Amino acid sequence: MTLRRSALPLALPAVAWLLAFWACPLLLVFSMSLREMDPVTFVVEGFTLGHFKEVLTDQFHIESVLRSLRLAALTTLLSGLIGYPVALHLSRTKSERARAVFTMLLLIPIMVSLVVTAFAWILILGPNGFLNQIILALGLSAEPLKVLNSESGVLIVLTYSFGPYMVINIATALDRIDPAVVRAAEVHGASAWQKFLHVTLPLSFPGILSGGLIVFSLSAAAFVTPYIIGGNRVKVVPLQIYNAAVTSFDWPIAATLSVVLFVLAMVLATVVARLAERRFAGWLRSAP
Amino acid sequence: MGILSLEGIGKSFSGQPVLKGINLTVQEGEFVSLLGPSGCGKTTTLNVIAGFQHPDEGEVRIAGQRVNEVPTHRRNLGMVFQGHALFPHMTCFENVAFGLRMRRLPAPELQARVTEALELVHLGGFDRRYPRELSGGQQQRVGLARALAVRPSILLLDEPLSNLDAKLRRAMQGELRAIHTRVRTTMVYVTHDQEEALTLSDRIAVMNGGRIEQLDTPEGIYRRPRTRFVADFIGSSSFLEGTVAEAVGESLAILVSNAGQIHALADRGRWARGATVQLGVRSDKVRLASPGRSAGAQGLEGTVVDRVFAGAAFHVVVDLGEGRRLTAHLTEEPPTSVQPGARVGLRVDPGDWMLLE
Numbered sequence: 001m002t003l004r005r006s007a008l009p010l011a012l013p014a015v016a017w018l019l020a021f022w023a024c025p026l027l028l029v030f031s032m033s034l035r036e037m038d039p040v041t042f043v044v045e046g047f048t049l050g051h052f053k054e055v056l057t058d059q060f061h062i063e064s065v066l067r068s069l070r071l072a073a074l075t076t077l078l079s080g081l082i083g084y085p086v087a088l089h090l091s092r093t094k095s096e097r098a099r100a101v102f103t104m105l106l107l108i109p110i111m112v113s114l115v116v117t118a119f120a121w122i123l124i125l126g127p128n129g130f131l132n133q134i135i136l137a138l139g140l141s142a143e144p145l146k147v148l149n150s151e152s153g154v155l156i157v158l159t160y161s162f163g164p165y166m167v168i169n170i171a172t173a174l175d176r177i178d179p180a181v182v183r184a185a186e187v188h189g190a191s192a193w194q195k196f197l198h199v200t201l202p203l204s205f206p207g208i209l210s211g212g213l214i215v216f217s218l219s220a221a222a223f224v225t226p227y228i229i230g231g232n233r234v235k236v237v238p239l240q241i242y243n244a245a246v247t248s249f250d251w252p253i254a255a256t257l258s259v260v261l262f263v264l265a266m267v268l269a270t271v272v273a274r275l276a277e278r279r280f281a282g283w284l285r286s287a288p
Numbered sequence: 289m290g291i292l293s294l295e296g297i298g299k300s301f302s303g304q305p306v307l308k309g310i311n312l313t314v315q316e317g318e319f320v321s322l323l324g325p326s327g328c329g330k331t332t333t334l335n336v337i338a339g340f341q342h343p344d345e346g347e348v349r350i351a352g353q354r355v356n357e358v359p360t361h362r363r364n365l366g367m368v369f370q371g372h373a374l375f376p377h378m379t380c381f382e383n384v385a386f387g388l389r390m391r392r393l394p395a396p397e398l399q400a401r402v403t404e405a406l407e408l409v410h411l412g413g414f415d416r417r418y419p420r421e422l423s424g425g426q427q428q429r430v431g432l433a434r435a436l437a438v439r440p441s442i443l444l445l446d447e448p449l450s451n452l453d454a455k456l457r458r459a460m461q462g463e464l465r466a467i468h469t470r471v472r473t474t475m476v477y478v479t480h481d482q483e484e485a486l487t488l489s490d491r492i493a494v495m496n497g498g499r500i501e502q503l504d505t506p507e508g509i510y511r512r513p514r515t516r517f518v519a520d521f522i523g524s525s526s527f528l529e530g531t532v533a534e535a536v537g538e539s540l541a542i543l544v545s546n547a548g549q550i551h552a553l554a555d556r557g558r559w560a561r562g563a564t565v566q567l568g569v570r571s572d573k574v575r576l577a578s579p580g581r582s583a584g585a586q587g588l589e590g591t592v593v594d595r596v597f598a599g600a601a602f603h604v605v606v607d608l609g610e611g612r613r614l615t616a617h618l619t620e621e622p623p624t625s626v627q628p629g630a631r632v633g634l635r636v637d638p639g640d641w642m643l644l645e
Contacts, residue, residue, distance in 0.1 A: 180373035184431075186360045187338055187367040188438055189390035194361075198386070202377045283377040283418050 032255035039249040051256040068237040072220035075158040079166040079215045087170035106164045118228035121157045149231035157229045162218045166211035173207025205280045213269055220265045237261040289352055291316040291474045292442055297336055297346035306332050308498040317472040321485040324495035330478045334444050339363055351441055366435030368448040372427040374419040380430050381415035387438035405437040425456045445477045461487055482522045494518045516644045524571040526614040532563045547608040548588040552641035566644040573640035574616035577633035588634045592626055
């Protein structure tokens, strides 16, 4: 336990940094949600639960919270479905060079600014975009699909933007699987599909879980993508927070929305992760 | 015909030949070891049998059927790996049950077979433990139970004991022997440990450079090695070259230049006068004699270069000139006169000389 004792002083600067620049603002937001503020004089005073009552009873706000959580959940699901085969392919790529190129390509959506990404997608998803040109040319639809300024458009671009986190997390988990374990499954009678279902998939579960948590939190908090792709029509919570804080100077409502989204996203993510872990990964918690 | 036969197996990796015409027939219930140094092709041979690698040429037959095109999972094999390779996300029970589940065995029979297999390796009651809650030896025994539970036509073992410490390894060797005696499953065992191969096997295939150098019983391999490689790989031996001076029936008089003359029994092959022969002798078959007396007609003579106490034996290294050295492992302490620089005579019984190709 000497290690634990000696490591604490080393962690102090980081802890201090987090307290000052992460915990304090967060606490300020929490406290703001419980107080009144005059929108003209900016004087903060009193104590009230009224903002929570307002947010939680207002149809408009409730819908935006549900929309945010739904979008985050769907983005996570879609990233997993599309990302898993990609991760599988990446981890099976033997050549170091091909791997490096592949990884670079994967990281592009993360490295390019979300604003740039979003405007590029407008060109693809717009009424006269590539997607609609193809659909019209193939005669799949008589008129252009309304993907832009819709939830499905936001979903597509969120998946594109955050999916790579899923791929990289799953690929890392896949890389950690001992090839002999997969061979053991094969030699004892598992077909390619059974090998995947009974060995590869469960053993990559930690990667799915960590990738899923990252994609979920990023998409629940996403602002730029819904703002640009949704054209202010897909009212997600971060957008509402922005409008409340910047347009109507209603900081307490903005703070309350933040707290509600934060708590709900945390609870949902924790519950799902716990349930999934219990169901699929009890082995992770076995001793030692 | 045998339960397993390899016929002229050849395999190259990026132009580099790894197996060069492997021929091997294993009888049902037999325990055969593939023994050799790393890179000799023993693991590749095992992988070809398992179907993890496909031979460039030759035929693999299991129970008379050509299986070259049969995928691994349909070959009805069991395998024990070097690192246990257990499924970390499954309990011992599920690990052992894995092959049976793939074969869709009904639940009651599955339960019985798993329990039986776990008891066979003395791990009854460990059903609900996860692999990482077990010791190295226990993990390897679960691996064995998993492989045996499917009642494989051949059980492949890829250096299963090499990750265990020496004491545990010996204990596991004994257990493996007992299990083989009991279940009589055909086993093909890859190892680089000669002692392991000698104690466990019915027959040993000594491999070198992608070929089987010799295939024989442990006794045959030890007593009658065909090549210098086999003699050198198993046990401690010294090697000499000599010229046949006289050949009478199976008895040869062989001249070892500037060191003396010896008699050897040629248990195979015919040797003509003047032929060059490669000789080998086990270190524990070499005895010391007084110099001069044994020289000439019978025996060799040389200079002591080293004398080492090695616990169970004394090791004496004798220089015969021209860079040739002979090592003697003596169970009794040699006279104090045997010191570096001293002249000594060496005696070997005619039957203890190994004539090598």
